[in-house]
Amino acid sequence: MQPKLWKIIKEEIRVWRVGVFPGIIVIVLVIVARLSGSMQSLEWLAFDSLLRLRPEEPIDERIIIVGINQEDSLIDSSISDRDLAALLWKLHKCQPRVIGLDIYRDFPVNPGHTELLAAFKNIKNLIAIEKVFPKQIAPPPNFSVEQIGFADQITDADSKLRRSLLITRTPQGEKLSLSLRLAEVYLAHENIIFKNSINDRTTIQFGNTPLPKLFPNSGGYIRTDVTGVQVMLNFRSGQKRFRTISLNDIQSNKFDSQWLRDRIVIIGITSPSLKHLITTSPITSNHSTKTPVNGVEIQAHAVSQIVSTVLDERPLLNTWSDEWEYLWIFAWGFLGIAIARLSKSPLANIIIVITTTSSLLVTCYFLLTWGWWVPLIPTIIVLTLNGIELTALYQCDKALRSGIKARQDIIERTFETIHNGPLQSLAKVLKMVKYQDLPIKELLPELEKELEKLNHELRGIYDFLQREPPTQDSSLYLGNTLVLNLQDPLHEILYQVYSYTLARDFPCFRTIKVKIRTFEPIDERHLSIEQKQGLCRFLEEALCNVGKHAIGVTRLEVTCFSSEGWYTLSIIDDGLGINSSREGRGTQQFRNLAKQLKGKFQRVPLSSRGTICELSWPVTKFW
Template sequence: MKIPAYAVSQIISAVLDARPLLNTWDNAWEYTWIFAWGFLGIAIARITKSFLTNLVVIGVVSSSLVLICYLLLTWGWWVPIVPAVLVLVINGMELTALYQYDKALRSRIQARQAIIERTFETIHNGPLQSLAKVLKLVRYQDLPMQELLPELEKELEKLDRELRGIYDFLQREPPTEDSSLYLGNHLVLNLQDPLHEILYQVYTHTLERDFPCFRTIKLKIRTFEPLDEQCMNTEHKRGLCRFLEEALCNVGKHATGVTCLEVSCTASQGWYTLSIIDDGLGINSFREGRGTQQFINLAQQLKGKFLRSPLSPKGTICELSWPVTKF
């Protein structure tokens, strides 16, 4: 009896008090209403990406949804409010958590890859160079065994020291700390120092290494000008130092008969240029090694260009240029 009584009361109130009767949407429009608020929650999660910001936005939008439903109710329309609020909050909050997890996961992967790259660069310009020298002694030197064995023993002992030095460095300073550069022989450079000073230390240390072609150099020309480093981070500076180190190592290994070495880092016509020029025979190979790929990537990061080509009548130029303007 209560239900008919309520129905009669609604009818009487609608006639006497001009109270509107409640109307409802079709099922299709109600589902559309719920889905629309669910998609809005997804959009909010994609735009905000921050938990606190997302919480504030979801609270404001949920309050707006309740207010809209109340206004529609006063006009005589009953719309689904609980399902719409639930789907809005769930989509907005859960997807934000998923985005935060995905962001953290990508950050860990990038950090891991950066550690791998830095460790490989340190090994590539140190122990691998010594290992290449050992292989060259074994393959291409026609030395008697009594002369070859002492040379191999000396190089292998140096290789052992270099590997242990890298291990000690990584134990002292975790790879996640990117403010230092290890060059070998326990020499660690601070990448917060001015770039021209760091490059000079790399130049000096590398030329002290025991490469056969360094012994024939009679003339060394060097120029390291101070640079504007406002737009450079430590990764850029690390890459430039590794570029200089490997280019000099290539001169020491391959520039047969080199007598003149010119190394410069200068600014001209809106460009910085770090170049290494020698007059040795060099090698004519178009194969891109790991080092070449790294320098091409570095040039792309600096919005610059990388060049390595033979000179006439002999010699090789290895050059990295990047614009003075912000990149």
């Protein structure tokens, strides 16, 4: 029992070794590609897509946006100092906890500059903005350092915003962002104090709630510039994220002052035509699904995620360490190797890989909703490559072993046949010659008789071996691995030809997005094996022509149906195709086939774009 078990273990190790080494090579290559930054854009795309799939969140009632748009009286695309001063005083009377002014004001916009300076000086819960890089814009006058926050945002290489800069160093010292200043003032009223150190990798927190810092290789980022202190932006999902009140509504008293009491109020430009826009993928403007988001709303998201994390335990986006990320990739890659090994058939393998990949997507989605951004694209690549490609390797190894066993069986059966036939006759002849029991005149006829028998037996073995492969007249060979039995129903054979041919690696097959196929059962009692084979070859040749010549094809329709006394096998595509006056050998064969079937054949371009290749023959009997 023990030697048998050991033999099974050794055989299993040998089989696993077939796929483990190539599978590990795939994993290593994918990891190297990720480390080189080749997958960064794809990981950003997957990250954005998963964020867009999150369920809608309720409006953050703590934050109010006061939007200034083109309908308001603007001077050089900005509100006048007088109107801005009046707005600030009116908002201040509503007793908001803090007011953020997301409008650069390093120059006067008369009339009313003196009035605005007075408002700046006397409204103590007002935070103004400055720009610190690359071109600096000074803050308004009459503000202390604690009342100034920078409004700079850092976009990724694809010009999209996914992170928030909270603290940065400047020649004047360490500076905080507008969002961080607003959150600091708001949470101070809750007795929650902000602690930070730009040099400490861990100490950036409100009370006991840390804010996870972004590092150069966090998540899908590779060697990213993480100047200062940055965090990932966990945008609020949904169409209505914050309450927005227009300047006109404030001036006309069309609002409830309770909306602003004890809230964070952010004043900014909301007009989509004034170029105060930032491109993001997880969220879009409320005006259009393709419009970037106003800068003032970005500030609202940045404040909201901090305040909601501290007060509501809404998760901020965090990432694993590099070691855990690459262990995650390796684990899913090894799972792909296991799937390839344990799958009993290619179809089962595909189903398992699709199911596992779907589980991976769902897992990454839920992890993201819980605040964890884990590698998705490299994980899918190693899972699918190892899960599908290695199946072919395992199947090849299995076929090789089966072939060796089959050859051994043939050798054994052949030996048994020879041993039980010709060798027995030969032994008899040798015995007769050796012992010479009969006189020479009687012995020679006997020997001749036995040798003739031996000759027939040897020829019989040849005929026996010739009967081992499938007979040619009832089989259709497609490549080296697929043999179709032409005795089966024609519509089933055509479907197998269709499936096999579309699986071949022709360039134009890769662009097909819509496939329509219908193979109706037909009365084939009067079709010969040769004619059924010809119809299959016609379908195969027509599909191969699509795969080789139908450039830009996106739609393929393959049908076999009966209508008005005719059977029709039709292949229609919308590719460019080729125009040639010379008929190839395949076309000539199909015309001959149509003649045999007393039908008709056509291959013509369609009026707009595409080609129809069609063979029709009558339903009535023919011979």
